[in-house]
Amino acid sequence: MTIVAPSGPKGDLDGADSDVPMAITINRGRQDNVFRTLAITAGIVVLVIMGMVGVFLALRGAQALGVAGWGFITTQSWEPDGGNFGIAAVLVGTLLIALVAICVAIPLAIGMALFISEYARGWLKSTLVSLVDLMAAVPSVIYGLWGFFFLQGQMVPIARWISTYFGWIPLFAVDGDDPTDPLSTATVYTSSTFIAGIVVGFMVMPIISSVMREVFSQAPVGEREGAYALGATRWGMIRTVVLPFGRGGMIGGTMLGLGRAMGETIAVFMIISIVFYIQPHLLQNGASSVSSLIALRYGESTALGLSALMAAGLALFLLTLVVNFFASIVVSRSRSGASSDA
Amino acid sequence: MPSVNATKRTVLGVRPDPSVDVPESKVALRKVRRSDIYSALGSLAASLALTGLIFTTLTPFNGAIGFLVVWFVSFVVFYALLTSFDEDAQAVRDRIAGVVIRTLAAIVVGVLVFVIVFTAGKGWEVLVNANFFTQDMSDAGPLDPLIVGGIIHAVVGTLIEIAIALAIVIPLGLAVAVYLTEIPSKFSRIVRTIVEAMTALPSIVAGLFIYATLIMILTKQQSGFAAAMAIGIMMLPIIIRSADVALRLVPGTLKEASYALGSSQWSTVRYVTLPTAKSGLATSIILGTARGIGETSPVLLCAGFTAAMNWNPFEGPMISLPLAVFEFVKSPEPTMIARGFGTAVVLLGLVLVMFVIARYFGGKGPGALSKSQLKARQRHSARDLERITAANEQSTSMSSDRKAQ
Structure with a gap:
């Protein structure tokens, strides 16, 4: 390989240095210049819009941030008019719901992605790919309906069982219910972080699954056949070839799902009954999330109350942005984004 | 014992005559053996029976989801046990992984279908009223029946x-x-x-x-x-x-x-x-x-x-x-x-x-392209071909005319 220094001797048509690249000047027509200007303008416009979301939320939330100071991060209650407000409770609530959601979604997503890429063939494969995409397109309000009117009733006995036998783990403890009392009410197990997390888990599952399926199906054929040639079973091949090759995509896809789970609003809002203290008991009635807080209180009449909501929105925005940013870096490293050549 | 020896002799297959066109048949790479089906069905029956016994007689368990979970776990255990009778540990692990992955995929499909069916089933009684699609809710109070108001x-x-x-x-x-x-x-x-x-x-x-x-x-x-x-x-x-x-x-x-x-x-x-x-x-x-x-x-x-x-x-x-x-x-x-x-x-x-x-x-x-688009393209290119050959013939005839002159 020849590396040509930019300050090298000028190319001489009949000399030995004729491989010095010719300087290329491009004379684009007027049409092309207009096209390029418009395209670049569109790119700038989108960048400005996206930047404005953050900037405006910060500007509007500055007043509340100034009043609350660092207490904004550590305070649990939400009484903006009394000057006593913070996002400690809602932020922890958001993370807990997202955590439950991810725990539900990951096994399902891995199972579905492996089934589509390794087990299903022919029409079944393409149908399942479409079904997963359809699952991502179902509106969140419909998952919320399903979660509130159906899943909640089914999950209460499960939640009671878990808290009875695993209540010694602080996360699964439930105050105010005596498992030995057969007449105890079930309402203490409703509207909990657990149920909201399961519903959100089903909602983010398709996103995780489609990223995973893509990286699984890109596992190199040579290594797959090598594993089979060495006598591996199908699961042995999956464990030694497909999963290690797909690790980046699995992590990235999970983080993408996490970002979506944290921002989910309406399904969570329909299920939980919002509380303004850190609720570490996943199975117990009462949960909180930043997005539900905004949906609940956006009608606040005072300027400070609105400003506080903007600050909470900014915190949610930054959180999802950071998570998703790292996720897309991980995912894009695990697959090539080059243009394909037929 | 000549008869046994006769059956043990190696018989060379007749090489097919390459000039005769024999249709190729695909070799099935994965074969489902009878014992596979038997062990799956057997463990299905055994696990169902055991779970039924647990839920009706042995313990005070109840609930549909609990039933399904216990059924699934006992199925996996029985299936692993039955498979291990005539397979090695590798194959048993492969079977279990297959069962788990298929079950997870089935759960996902089941949830999606169920969400849709549940919503449709509950909403059906409203959709049969035509006013639901022609009116708004301004005249309908919260206690009005479904024949008033719409969306x-x-x-x-x-x-x-x-x-x-x-x-x-x-x-x-x-x-x-x-x-x-x-x-x-x-x-x-x-x-x-x-x-x-x-x-x-x-x-x-x-x-x-x-x-x-x-x-x-x-x-x-x-x-x-x-x-x-x-x-x-x-x-x-x-x-x-x-x-x-x-x-x-x-x-x-x-x-x-x-x-x-x-x-x-x-x-x-x-x-x-x-x-x-x-x-x-x-x-x-x-x-x-x-x-x-x-x-x-x-x-x-x-x-x-x-x-x-x-x-x-x-x-x-x-x-x-x-x-x-x-x-x-x-x-x-x-x-x-x-x-x-x-x-x-x-x-x-x-x-x-x-x-x-x-x-x-x-x-x-x-x-x-879709089928109809493909046909349209084919018709188009056939027309092009006709046009070009016609033009070619014309030009050759013209040039031959010129030569003749």
């Missing part, structure tokens, strides 16, 4: 909002996607990174942004236009990203061929890149629209709730289908909840229709 105002609101959002998002989104693929630079990489990060923008934050800017500074009131802007901001990164992927799938050789013919960048984009990626672009727009239609929280913040029809997107609250679902089921009245489910069915139907259309367009790769 036409929410349908109209959804259509107006999504139309405004699309009118802005489609040109802008496609222009940015073209920019990202056609004019790569450091700046375009920044734009792509930001857009990818913004696909996770929570819809409520998009709503809050419009609420903080458009509503609080400019219009001072909730309106359908504000909701459309919020939905648009949410849809924009989604559409840009999937359109970008669709454009990147256009084969580079096609573009190079266009440049080699001397066409400008704009005409390459206009006549080669965009038509080739047409189906992918249509899919990205339709799927983005399906996401936008289903969003509730931006409409909740920016357009507000109303029971009456509102045709004007710039003034007054304008409800959409998902928000109507949300508001209906907040009521404790059974008829209102039934209306909520009916609205949800309409919304789900709308999304399903869009999804099927998107699949119909986008099931093919870039530049791939």
Whole structure:
């Protein structure tokens, strides 16, 4: 390989240095210049819009941030008019719901992605790919309906069982219910972080699954056949070839799902009954999330109350942005984004 | 014992005569043996029996989900045990993994089907009333029966909002996607990174942004236009990203061929890149629209709730289908909840229709043609061939005429 220094001797048509690249000047027509200007303008416009979301939320939330100071991060209650407000409770609530959601979604997503890429063939494969995409397109309000009117009733006995036998783990403890009392009410197990997390888990599952399926199906054929040639079973091949090759995509896809789970609003809002203290008991009635807080209180009449909501929105925005940013870096490293050549 | 020896002799297969055309038959790589089926069925029966025994006689367990979990676990145990009788540990692990993966996939499909069937089943009783599609809720109180009131105002609101959002998002989104693929630079990489990060923008934050800017500074009131802007901001990164992927799938050789013919960048984009990626672009727009239609929280913040029809997107609250679902089921009245489910069915139907259309367009790769398109192309090229041969013949006859002269 020849590396040509930019300050090298000028190319001489009949000399030995004729491989010095010719300087290329491009004379684009007027049409092309207009096209390029418009395209670049569109790119700038989108960048400005996206930047404005953050900037405006910060500007509007500055007043509340100034009043609350660092207490904004550590305070649990939400009484903006009394000057006593913070996002400690809602932020922890958001993370807990997202955590439950991810725990539900990951096994399902891995199972579905492996089934589509390794087990299903022919029409079944393409149908399942479409079904997963359809699952991502179902509106969140419909998952919320399903979660509130159906899943909640089914999950209460499960939640009671878990808290009875695993209540010694602080996360699964439930105050105010005596498992030995057969007449105890079930309402203490409703509207909990657990149920909201399961519903959100089903909602983010398709996103995780489609990223995973893509990286699984890109596992190199040579290594797959090598594993089979060495006598591996199908699961042995999956464990030694497909999963290690797909690790980046699995992590990235999970983080993408996490970002979506944290921002989910309406399904969570329909299920939980919002509380303004850190609720570490996943199975117990009462949960909180930043997005539900905004949906609940956006009608606040005072300027400070609105400003506080903007600050909470900014915190949610930054959180999802950071998570998703790292996720897309991980995912894009695990697959090539080059243009394909037929 | 000559008879036994005779059966043990090696018999060479007759090599087929290559001149005779024997149809090739595919070799089945995976064979299902009879013992596999027996062990699966046997462990299914055994696990069902054991679980039934546990739930009816041995313990005070109850509940459908618990039953299924215990059934599944005991099935896996029985299946592993039966398989281990005539297979090694590797094969047993393979079978268990197969069972677990298939079950997980079945759960996912089951949940999706169940969500749809549950919604449709609950909403059915509302949909049989024609007034549900022709009236709004302004005359219907919370205690009125289902023969009064409907959701036409929410349908109209959804259509107006999504139309405004699309009118802005489609040109802008496609222009940015073209920019990202056609004019790569450091700046375009920044734009792509930001857009990818913004696909996770929570819809409520998009709503809050419009609420903080458009509503609080400019219009001072909730309106359908504000909701459309919020939905648009949410849809924009989604559409840009999937359109970008669709454009990147256009084969580079096609573009190079266009440049080699001397066409400008704009005409390459206009006549080669965009038509080739047409189906992918249509899919990205339709799927983005399906996401936008289903969003509730931006409409909740920016357009507000109303029971009456509102045709004007710039003034007054304008409800959409998902928000109507949300508001209906907040009521404790059974008829209102039934209306909520009916609205949800309409919304789900709308999304399903869009999804099927998107699949119909986008099931093919870039530049791939449907059967009818293929036939049209073939007819066209047959006509071209006729035309060219005719012209050739004419020119040869002319030149032979000239020679004759």
